[in-house]
Amino acid sequence: MAIESADPADDLAVPYWLTATAEAASASFGRMVRRLPGLLLQAWRLAWRTDRRTTAVVVVGNLAAGVASGVGLVNVVGVLDGLLREGPTPDRIRAAVPSLLVMVAAGAARTLLAAAATAAQGRLSPQVYEAAELRLLELTTRVDLATFDDADWRDRMQRARDRGIDAAQRVVDHAIELGTNVVSLAAAAGVLAVLHPILLPLLVLAVVPNFWAAVRSARLGYRQQLRLIAVWRRKWMLSELLAERDQAGELRAFTLQRYLLAEVRRLLDAVTREQIKVSSAQVRTNLIGHALGALATGAAYAALLGLLLTGRMDIAVGGAAAYAISTGINALTQVAFAVNHLYEQGLYFGDYESFRALATARSEPLDLPPAPAGFETLTLDGVTFTYPGAQRPAVSGVSLTIRRGQTIALVGENGSGKSTLAKLLAALYRPDSGVIAWDGADLAGRDPDSVREHVAVVMQDPTNWPLSAAENITAGRHDRVTTQAEIEAAAGRGDAHDFIVELPRQYQTLLSRHFNDGAELSGGQWQRLAIARAFFRDAPLLICDEPTANLDARAEHAVYGRLRELAAGRTVVLITHRMASVREVDRIFVLDHGALVEEGTHTELTATGGLYAQLYALQATAYQGNETSVQTLDHKM
Numbered sequence: 236m237a238i239e240s241a242d243p244a245d246d247l248a249v250p251y252w253l254t255a256t257a258e259a260a261s262a263s264f265g266r267m268v269r270r271l272p273g274l275l276l277q278a279w280r281l282a283w284r285t286d287r288r289t290t291a292v293v294v295v296g297n298l299a300a301g302v303a304s305g306v307g308l309v310n311v312v313g314v315l316d317g318l319l320r321e322g323p324t325p326d327r328i329r330a331a332v333p334s335l336l337v338m339v340a341a342g343a344a345r346t347l348l349a350a351a352a353t354a355a356q357g358r359l360s361p362q363v364y365e366a367a368e369l370r371l372l373e374l375t376t377r378v379d380l381a382t383f384d385d386a387d388w389r390d391r392m393q394r395a396r397d398r399g400i401d402a403a404q405r406v407v408d409h410a411i412e413l414g415t416n417v418v419s420l421a422a423a424a425g426v427l428a429v430l431h432p433i434l435l436p437l438l439v440l441a442v443v444p445n446f447w448a449a450v451r452s453a454r455l456g457y458r459q460q461l462r463l464i465a466v467w468r469r470k471w472m473l474s475e476l477l478a479e480r481d482q483a484g485e486l487r488a489f490t491l492q493r494y495l496l497a498e499v500r501r502l503l504d505a506v507t508r509e510q511i512k513v514s515s516a517q518v519r520t521n522l523i524g525h526a527l528g529a530l531a532t533g534a535a536y537a538a539l540l541g542l543l544l545t546g547r548m549d550i551a552v553g554g555a556a557a558y559a560i561s562t563g564i565n566a567l568t569q570v571a572f573a574v575n576h577l578y579e580q581g582l583y584f585g586d587y588e589s590f591r592a593l594a595t596a597r598s599e600p601l602d603l604p605p606a607p608a609g610f611e612t613l614t615l616d617g618v619t620f621t622y623p624g625a626q627r628p629a630v631s632g633v634s635l636t637i638r639r640g641q642t643i644a645l646v647g648e649n650g651s652g653k654s655t656l657a658k659l660l661a662a663l664y665r666p667d668s669g670v671i672a673w674d675g676a677d678l679a680g681r682d683p684d685s686v687r688e689h690v691a692v693v694m695q696d697p698t699n700w701p702l703s704a705a706e707n708i709t710a711g712r713h714d715r716v717t718t719q720a721e722i723e724a725a726a727g728r729g730d731a732h733d734f735i736v737e738l739p740r741q742y743q744t745l746l747s748r749h750f751n752d753g754a755e756l757s758g759g760q761w762q763r764l765a766i767a768r769a770f771f772r773d774a775p776l777l778i779c780d781e782p783t784a785n786l787d788a789r790a791e792h793a794v795y796g797r798l799r800e801l802a803a804g805r806t807v808v809l810i811t812h813r814m815a816s817v818r819e820v821d822r823i824f825v826l827d828h829g830a831l832v833e834e835g836t837h838t839e840l841t842a843t844g845g846l847y848a849q850l851y852a853l854q855a856t857a858y859q860g861n862e863t864s865v866q867t868l869d870h871k872m
């Protein structure tokens with residue numbers, strides 16, 4: 236069935252969660268100018284924090300170059316005055332030489348200082364990028380897991396990463412560019428103000444239209460980015476599906492290529508149309524700015540001519556003024572461009588900074604006391620957890636007790652909250668209400684990493700780390716000094732050793748087909764590796780979320796046997812839909828819609844005829860292929 240496509244124009248509406256930024260982008264010209272000092276301050280802080288010495292060289296170098304340029308300009312008057320005075324040519328040249336020498340020296344000094352500042356900027360800029368990226372990554376790794384389930388947060392993170400890091404570097408570059416040109420402009424303006432008071436306002440007038448055009452065009456660009464971000468994200472997602480290896484098989488099996496391609500084309504068409512529209516608007520704006528700027532420049536030169544013709548200005552001063560006006564217009568135009576770029580990048584940098592603030596607010600605190608070194612009793616009391624943006628809790632008012640050395644199972648239908656509860660036990664999520672305690676000590680006020688130190692998790696969907704087979708195991712406790720024998724022992728317990736030794740480079744084989752010589756594993760082999768990793772972690776609390784979902788019968792049998800071995804002295808939390816595997820456990824907790832509805836041993840629960848008994852009977856029936864009773868199956872298994 237084909238689903239009718241929405242109007243692509245809908246894709247260009249500013250997403251509702253972006254309205255705050257959209258407001259920023261539609262800010263008035265005045266607001267934009269008011270924003271500049273703040274931006275400059277941010278750029279300064281960023282650069283200063285990154286490398287003080289280099290920042291100082293950039294600032295001092297540019298300032299001194301500006302002063303040298305002013306000295307050069309002032310001396311133009313002396314040179315022209317000498318050359319244009321009455322008298323024989325040798326005398327006039329002699330009169331001009333001192334100013335000429337100063338002018339040449341100032342020009343040379345300006346070039347050298349500017350080169351030193353540019354070289355320093357070349358060192359500073361990549362360092363700012365590195366610092367900005369690292370700062371962001373450090374923060375994102377400190378944010379608690381639940382935050383990653385918040386779609387708004389993920390969007391903001393994407394914006395901060397896609398453009399924000401780059402913008403941090405560019406904000407510094409453009410702030411330096413702005414500073415450099417403001418110094419040159421100040422030198423020209425200073426000279427003009429000295430030469431004649433009317434010249435300075437004329438200079439400013441000449442550049443205002445270009446300035447306006449530059450800023451307006453930056454805003455048009457940013458607003459376009461905002462409108463397109465949701466479309467880009469969808470397009471990226473679909474392009475990945477079309478081009479990635481993991482999806483290539485299913486894509487072809489369902490002959491989805493043309494369907495997805497059509498969707499990508501629709502989105503790209505919308506993007507292209509929008510880009511053409513905005514680029515025409517930008518060209519129109521710039522044209523108007525340049526035309527008005529040219530008129531104003533003409534007016535400045537006409538005024539200068541008027542001053543000369545009416546004898547209110549000396550010819551030498553007039554020559555110097557013409558030179559200063561041209562230098563000033565050049566500097567002002569550069570200032571306008573720098574402001575434009577700074578403002579534009581400042582908008583993206585604003586995304587970076589606001590994301591940083593958000594991530595800091597959602598980071599796990601660093602200075603909490605550590606968790607106890609272990610537990611005899613793990614208790615949950617009224618634990619409730621709701622995913623960000625979800626309508627109802629995934630785990631609701633769960634109270635239970637687990638003792639050290641016990642193997643317990645969490646059972647329930649899809650979506651009943653088992654994995655969420657397991658993640659709460661592993662301190663990956665924090666309960667919204669209720670208490671998780673080790674021997675009565677509430678873990679809420681403890682450093683979550685110190686809790687996780689005592690936990691090993693086999694996730695339902697373990698990550699296929701693109702590392703070597705050995706590293707995939709030692710990642711379980713990457714900071715432990717280990718031996719090959721220990722790695723092989725963990726691999727053996729996870730039933731992974733036999734297939735690893737058959738890989739081209741055994742334990743050193745890189746497990747990723749994205750690289751040359753890399754090998755790919757089957758789903759079951761990846762799962763065995765995840766189990767080996769958990770064994771290697773050697774933690775007192777082992778949480779296995781469907782650890783054998785991809786395993787063949789023989790491997791499943793072997794893994795459960797090893798889990799039972801490992802359980803001695805440890806606590807094992809097992810989540811599985813294979814009911815036969817939970818019969819042996821010490822205690823079974825049955826979840827339904829996030830609530831704990833039954834608990835007991837297999838015998839107790841089958842006797843009550845509740846949800847557990849029903850689920851067990853259903854599976855037993857499926858195995859038997861007829862209406863076999865639970866008791867009969869029990870007998871057989």
Ligand SMILES: Nc1ncnc2c1ncn2[C@@H]1O[C@H](COP(=O)(O)OP(=O)(O)OP(=O)(O)O)[C@@H](O)[C@H]1O
Binds near residue numbers: 649695
């Ligand atoms: N990351 C998430 N963000 C929002 N809701 C989620 C998230 N993960 C799970 N849920 C919701 O929370 C509820 C419990 O999910 P959970 O994965 O804990 O169930 P489960 O019992 O482990 O299911 P299964 O047997 O299918 O693995 C479900 O309604 C699910 O849709």
